[in-house]
Amino acid sequence: MAVLAVSSGAAPGAASAPGAGAVGLAASLGAGASYAVYTLAGKTLIDRGWRPESSMGALFGGAAAASLPLLLMTDASWLATPEGLAMALWLGLVTTTIAYLLFGYGLTGLLPATVSTLTLAEPLTAGLLAVAVLSESLSPGAWLGLAVLATGIGVLAASGRSRPEPAAAEPNAPESSAPESSDAHPAAAVSEGAPIVDAWTSSSSPASGSAPTRGGG
Structure with missing residues (x-):
């Protein structure tokens, strides 16, 4: 803003109409705002699934339709000359079509503010x-x-x-899915409420006439 205000002053010794500097400053601000809207609109279309060339084509097609009345009110006879035709092709194909196709592809991976600043x-x-x-x-x-x-x-x-890259997430350690052995917890092998069976040993067999030993002891 400050640079525009300073540079909008007339050069020394040059005559300017009253308010010409303010009009030029307002026109510059309007052009900048229009360019911001154009960039955000292109990014919005791309984020909604449009291809970059389709997004740019829609925006420039709308701009061409809006500018057609201005073209009809101007003298376009210079387009009938070889030099004028060559200039029109250069401006239309190189400085507009190719340039803004690259602009659209830039919007696919960069923020609108970054793309606008680079341009x-x-x-x-x-x-x-x-x-x-x-x-x-x-x-x-x-x-x-x-x-x-x-x-x-x-x-x-x-x-x-200088922007640091995000650190890669460390893979989580795989959890062991092997079943626990019943030997590690002997008490788990015995079901609750199961009857205790008398265990016979060689010294407590029925033939020896001895009493059985409880719990396998």
Whole structure:
């Protein structure tokens, strides 16, 4: 917000209409909010079982239908020229179709906030290429904005590398299912209420005329 407010000021010596800075700032905030809604909508469709290409196709199809009246009100004669047709194909196939298919696949495994932050590398790269290739000059506010973008991407990348991986759960020790031997608990072998049988020994047999010994003693 602060960077947008600072950079929305007019350049020294340049004339601007009253309220133009406020309108530009409001438009920037609206574009950012729309992009957030678009990202969350795509993630919601994917979480509901949509394929990434189907999710992106539905969102861009709806956007194209909403933008059709604006296209009819503008001069589209440049599309009839070879250069214009090549530019339209480049913008439609490369910078939109391929780019947002990759965007959709990114949403399948990343949080919407992470994906949105990583896509901020696009204006950062465009600004640096404008300076390096096209010899354009940027205002101090624009350089400040690029620095903020680079810092945000760097912080996001660093936090992703330093995040500890969840520890694997240790397998539980298998419980012994072997039945306990009756020898370990002699008393368990004797049923409650069972009659005590007189045990005869060699010295207490009926032939010897002796009395039996109780309990096998």
